[in-house]
Amino acid sequence: MSTFTQERVPDPAGLRRALDERGYLADPGLVTALFLALRLPQPLLLEGEAGVGKTEAAKALADVLGGPLVRLQCYDGLDAAEALYEWNHARQLLGIRLAESRGERLAEADLFTEEYLLRRPVLTALTHPGPEPAVLLIDEIDRADDDFEAFLLEVLAESAVTIPEVGTIRAVVPPVVVLTSNRTRDLHDALKRRCLYHWIDYPDPERLVRIVRRRVPGTSAELAEAISAAVRRLRTLEIQKAPGIAESIDWLAALALLGVRRLDAEAAGATLGALLKYREDQELARERGLEWLVGSGRDA
Amino acid sequence: MTPEPAPGPPPGPRLPLFDTAEFGGRLGEALRRSGLPVTPERTVCFLRSLRLAPPVDRAALYWTARLAFVTDRELIAPFERVFEAVFGGLGGVPAERGDRTAGPPGAEEEQVRAPAPGARTAPGRAPAGAGPVRAPAPRAGEDADGPAGTLPTLGSTAEVVAHKDFSALEAAELAALDRLMELIALRTPLRRTRRRDADPHGPRVDPRRTLRAIRTTGLEPVRLARSRHRLRRRPLVLLCDVSGSMEPYARAYLRLFPRAAAVGVSAEVFVFATRLTRLTPVLRHSGRYGVDAALRRVGAAASDWSGGTRIGHALAEFNDRFGRRGMARGAVVVIFSDGWEGEDPGAVGREAARLRRLAHRVVWVNPRKAAPGYLPLAGGMAAALPHCDEFVSGHSFAALTEVAEAIGKGSGGRGIGRGIGRRGEKGSGRGRGRG
Numbered sequence: 047m048s049t050f051t052q053e054r055v056p057d058p059a060g061l062r063r064a065l066d067e068r069g070y071l072a073d074p075g076l077v078t079a080l081f082l083a084l085r086l087p088q089p090l091l092l093e094g095e096a097g098v099g100k101t102e103a104a105k106a107l108a109d110v111l112g113g114p115l116v117r118l119q120c121y122d123g124l125d126a127a128e129a130l131y132e133w134n135h136a137r138q139l140l141g142i143r144l145a146e147s148r149g150e151r152l153a154e155a156d157l158f159t160e161e162y163l164l165r166r167p168v169l170t171a172l173t174h175p176g177p178e179p180a181v182l183l184i185d186e187i188d189r190a191d192d193d194f195e196a197f198l199l200e201v202l203a204e205s206a207v208t209i210p211e212v213g214t215i216r217a218v219v220p221p222v223v224v225l226t227s228n229r230t231r232d233l234h235d236a237l238k239r240r241c242l243y244h245w246i247d248y249p250d251p252e253r254l255v256r257i258v259r260r261r262v263p264g265t266s267a268e269l270a271e272a273i274s275a276a277v278r279r280l281r282t283l284e285i286q287k288a289p290g291i292a293e294s295i296d297w298l299a300a301l302a303l304l305g306v307r308r309l310d311a312e313a314a315g316a317t318l319g320a321l322l323k324y325r326e327d328q329e330l331a332r333e334r335g336l337e338w339l340v341g342s343g344r345d346a
Numbered sequence: 347m348t349p350e351p352a353p354g355p356p357p358g359p360r361l362p363l364f365d366t367a368e369f370g371g372r373l374g375e376a377l378r379r380s381g382l383p384v385t386p387e388r389t390v391c392f393l394r395s396l397r398l399a400p401p402v403d404r405a406a407l408y409w410t411a412r413l414a415f416v417t418d419r420e421l422i423a424p425f426e427r428v429f430e431a432v433f434g435g436l437g438g439v440p441a442e443r444g445d446r447t448a449g450p451p452g453a454e455e456e457q458v459r460a461p462a463p464g465a466r467t468a469p470g471r472a473p474a475g476a477g478p479v480r481a482p483a484p485r486a487g488e489d490a491d492g493p494a495g496t497l498p499t500l501g502s503t504a505e506v507v508a509h510k511d512f513s514a515l516e517a518a519e520l521a522a523l524d525r526l527m528e529l530i531a532l533r534t535p536l537r538r539t540r541r542r543d544a545d546p547h548g549p550r551v552d553p554r555r556t557l558r559a560i561r562t563t564g565l566e567p568v569r570l571a572r573s574r575h576r577l578r579r580r581p582l583v584l585l586c587d588v589s590g591s592m593e594p595y596a597r598a599y600l601r602l603f604p605r606a607a608a609v610g611v612s613a614e615v616f617v618f619a620t621r622l623t624r625l626t627p628v629l630r631h632s633g634r635y636g637v638d639a640a641l642r643r644v645g646a647a648a649s650d651w652s653g654g655t656r657i658g659h660a661l662a663e664f665n666d667r668f669g670r671r672g673m674a675r676g677a678v679v680v681i682f683s684d685g686w687e688g689e690d691p692g693a694v695g696r697e698a699a700r701l702r703r704l705a706h707r708v709v710w711v712n713p714r715k716a717a718p719g720y721l722p723l724a725g726g727m728a729a730a731l732p733h734c735d736e737f738v739s740g741h742s743f744a745a746l747t748e749v750a751e752a753i754g755k756g757s758g759g760r761g762i763g764r765g766i767g768r769r770g771e772k773g774s775g776r777g778r779g780r781g
Contacts, residue, residue, distance in 0.1 A: 058399050058406075078399055078409040085398045088391065093419060096671070123540020127554075135557040142561070157561075189672070191539070192612075229419070230672030231581075231612070232627065238417045239387065245419045286666060286700070 050177045050219075051084055054111060061110070070099075070106035071257050079244040080107055089202045089223035091187075091238065094246030096228060097290020101185055103246075104224040108181035114174060116221070117183045118167040120190035126197045130207055131169045134162050158211035168201055169215070176219035187237075188227040195237045202240045249291065251278050257291060262298045272309040273298050276339050277321070283334060285327040296320040311336035367393060376432060377415050380424050388415055404433060420627065508743040512713065513594040523598060526743050532606040532613070533754045534580040534678045535706070541576040548574035580678055580706055582606050582613040582753065585664060587683035588641065589619040589655040595713050595741070599682045600637045602746070603629050614673055617641075618660030624668075655686055657726050658693025665700050674704040678753050682711045682740070685727025695729030702733045709752045710734040713741035 055061045058074075058081045065072050065080075072080070080103065083090035092100045108115035118129055138157045145152040165173065171182035184198070200206055205220035225241065227233060249257065254274040259265055273294060281288045289297070300320040306313045315336050322328045331339060374389040392414035401407035408429060416425050507515065507522045515523065542548075544555065555571035584603060588596040596617065606613035607630070615625045628640045661681075668674065679701060687694050702708050710730060714720055716739040722731050731737060736752040739745050 074405060075409045075412070078406065079413050081399060082395050082410070082413060086391070086394060121540070125541055132554075135554060139557060139560075191541075228671050230668075231614075232418075235383075239385070241417075242391075242413045243417045244413060245416075245422060284662065286670065 051111065051179060054178075055081065055084055057081070064110040065106050068106055068109045069260050070102060070109075071253065071260060072103065072106075073247075073249070073253065076103060076244060076246060079242060083224070083242055084111075084222055086242075087220060087222065089225060089241045091225045091227065091233070091241040091243050092246060093227050093229055093243070095248060095288075095290060097292040098246045098248055099291055100226040100246060101183065104181055104183040104226075107222065107224070108183075111178050111181065111222070113176075113178035113180045114171075115181045115183060116167045116171040116174075117185060119185050120187050120194070122189060122191065124190045124194055126194075127166070129166050129168050129194070130197060130201075131166055131209060132164045133158070134164045138162050155211075160212065160215075163209070163212075168198075169207055171221040171223075172201070172205065172207060172215060172217040174217075174219060174221065179219045180221040182221040182223045184223065184225045186228060187225045187233065188230045192231070192234060195234050199236060199240065202237070248281075251275065254278075254291065254294060258294050258298045261295045262302055265298060265302050266307065269301065269307065269309060270298065272340065273301070275341055276309065276314065279339055279341070280321070280331060283330055285322065285330055286324045287322070287327060289321045293321050293323075309340045311340055311342065314340050366396060370396070373411065373428075373432065374415065377425065377428050380428050382415055382421050382425060382428075383417065384415055388417075407433065418627075420624075510743075511716070511741050512598045512743075513741075515594065515598075520597065523743060524601065527601050527605060530602065530605045530746060530750050531609045532582060532602060532611060532750055533609055534582050534606075534611050535754065536577040537580050537676060537706075538575040539578050542573035543576045545572055545574040548572035550574070579609075579611045580676055581673070582611050583669075583674055583677050583679045583705075584613065584615045585661070585679065585681045585683075586615065586617045587619070587655060587657065587681075588617045589686070591655075591684055591686060592682070592713075593641075595682065597637060597641065598743075598746070599711070599740070600625070600629065600641070602749075614668070616660075616664060616668075618655075618657070618663075620656045620659070622660045622663040622667075655683070655688050657683055657685070657687045657730075658690050658697050661697035661701060662693065665697055665704065669701060669704050674701060676706050678707045678709065679705040680709045680711060680749070680753060681730075681734075683726075684712055684714045685710075685722065685724040685730065687724070687726030687729075691725030691729045694726035695733065698730040698733035702735075707735040707755070708733060709736040709738065709749070711738055711740040711749055713739060715739035716741040716745065 055064065058077050061081045061084075062072060062074075062077045065077070079090055079092075082088065084107075092103060094100055104117075105115055141157060141162070142152060163169070168182065171180045174180035187195070187198075200208060202223060205217040206214050208214045251274045254277065255267070255270045258273060259267065259270045277289050277294050277297075297317060297320040300317045301309065301313060304313065304317065306317075315332070318328055318331065322331060370389050370393045374384045374386075374392065378384040392411060395410045395414050399406065399410055401410055411429065412422070412425060416422055507519050508526060510519070542550070542552065544552065550573055552571045552573040555573070556569075559569060559571055584599070584606075586592075586596050586599050600615065600617070603613055603615045603625075613626075615629055617623050617625055625640050629637065665674070669679075685694070698708065710727075712722075712727065714724075715722075715737065722728055722737075736755070738748045738752050740749040
């Protein structure tokens with residue numbers, strides 16, 4: 047491990063402060079997880095409801111380290127050519143033509159050197175020169191096919207990629223790997239074995255207040271608390287998509303933009319779309335009453 | 347990457363009273379007995395973590411241990427039980443673990459989803475292979491009438507069993523049913539994926555492979571390499587009602603789960619009575635032998651085992667927690683239930699409609715349908731029926747073949763080419779899937 051990360055992140059408390067300074071409020075569990083991922087080092091698998099800040103955690107970590115964030119969004123059918131590397135065929139062809147016109151002899155091996163490689167996210171992260179490590183975010187790994195996980199095993203365990211024509215490319219500065227999953231399917235044990243696992247819980251109300259205030263600067267504590275309470279009430283209803291942190295932030299931003307100082311039924315009704323994205327959910331909330339939602343009559 | 351030595355003198359207390367390695371090993375052992383898949387690798391990870399982040403308080407120790415040993419959300423609850431048992435007296439609840447009270451509906455049933463029999467039964471008789479990921483030992487009864495004893499009479503028994511209503515099956519006949527089940531293959535329809543396979547008659551030119559071929563022929567494009575989309579089986583989701591009235595059937599239906607895996611279909615299986623329990627991890631590792639053990643365990647966990655059924659609630663839970671996140675998207679969803687909703691028939695209709703919007707096809711299997719003069723009048727059933735693509739009985743083994751057919755409909759038989767042609771179906775008002 048480089049002394050760089052050791053100095054930048056000496057202990058969990060130091061990481062927490064650094065994340066805090068950059069506007070990301072992490073709970074102790076997540077801080078410990080990120081700290082260990084960084085210092086062991088070991089890839090970190092983050093799971094949690096949509097909108098609890100899995101992706102944000104990786105971004106904030108990259109911010110703290112000062113290195114680039116390399117993101118690989120997974121989808122059904124993602125393959126190695128799009129995730130790891132691909133040969134730049136057009137350029138190879140050009141190289142051949144060029145050599146021909148100059149009357150040079152070109153050996154096959156000349157065409158399979160690193161200059162003809164197209165770096166896809168994983169290779170980009172591995173070849174990042176440092177000194178600060180890159181953060182490789184493999185987002186929503188559960189969306190990729192299960193056989194894609196096999197491609198990642200070498201990267202996760204060895205911080206290396208083996209390209210048949212070139213050999214093994216080992217990372218100069220091993221990237222910090224963060225994987226996220228929404229649990230649409232079980233990940234392979236071989237993948238889990240190589241990772242630390244952390245489940246991010248939905249934050250408690252006080253924490254939510256601090257998070258939304260941090261993300262929407264200049265809002266009053268009163269408004270943020272009212273929003274946190276309203277979101278908490280909504281989460282007790284049986285709605286399809288309970289609002290997460292991201293929706294709470296959007297809602298607060300919408301209210302702030304409209305110049306709302308105190309949350310009332312009218313303001314909530316006008317901005318409900320920032321919070322609830324299903325018609326059925328909105329109807330349910332209106333049925334239950336917007337007065338109830340905003341806690342009119344000063345809730346305890 | 348080699349592990350760094352602990353930086354400088356360790357700050358704060360370091361559990362100095364005993365050997366750290368032994369401590370880690372014992373904690374790992376205790377967790378393994380409760381069913382967590384603890385490996386020596388995980389224990390080493392835990393010890394290294396302890397050095398990096400010295401456990402200054404109980405919360406810190408909690409997180410270090412949880413990060414090292416817990417590899418799945420389902421394992422958090424059993425982990426916490428062991429942790430509580432081991433460190434319960436050390437004071438200070440792990441702080442800030444998120445909002446448990448205001449979670450989404452269903453968050454509280456962690457206990458059911460990850461039963462740790464070690465924690466439920468007396469410690470003296472720790473069950474072998476307990477825990478969510480181990481294969482429960484085969485039942486003693488199954489050993490007694492093993493294959494050797496029954497094989498000679500298989501022919502006649504099988505015929506009887508094949509047409510007998512599941513609710514009338516006796517224990518010995520269940521073994522015969524197991525063997526019959528081997529004949530069923532649950533093939534879901536094919537769907538196109540983004541990946542492409544080489545195919546000389548494929549519709550599209552594959553530039554990468556063409557160029558590779560060109561290099562060998564002196565840059566003359568002699569032959570274009572072509573490719574076509576790779577085809578995959580759609581995922582399958584089985585939702586099985588295990589309330590009192592459905593119990594005899596559930597034993598048979600859950601045995602279908604391995605029959606999907608056998609043909610390479612990725613399948614998920616859930617059971618519900620009043621709440622939803624995901625059985626995939628248990629059954630995946632234990633196969634058909636796990637069915638009875640799993641049912642017993644679910645039965646022990648659900649307090650109102652043979653009480654009323656809340657189908658609507660269970661479907662809602664599935665939709666919210668699994669279906670919408672992707673498990674049901676593009677999948678074939680099979681619901682095994684008699685449609686007797688104890689609470690709110692309207693909810694069944696509502697949730698079935700949601701499910702249908704998510705899934706590729708919804709198949710409802712109701713064993714009561716086989717009864718003469720049956721009409722789908724049960725509140726829940728009537729409400730759900732408009733949203734189902736198929737409605738079959740599946741009350742006996744012979745009827746189960748209908749279920750397998752209903753699941754495979756739309757795949758255009760075994761022909762791969764025909765599989766592609768069916769793709770438009772869903773977009774054009776779904777065509778009700780009765781093609």
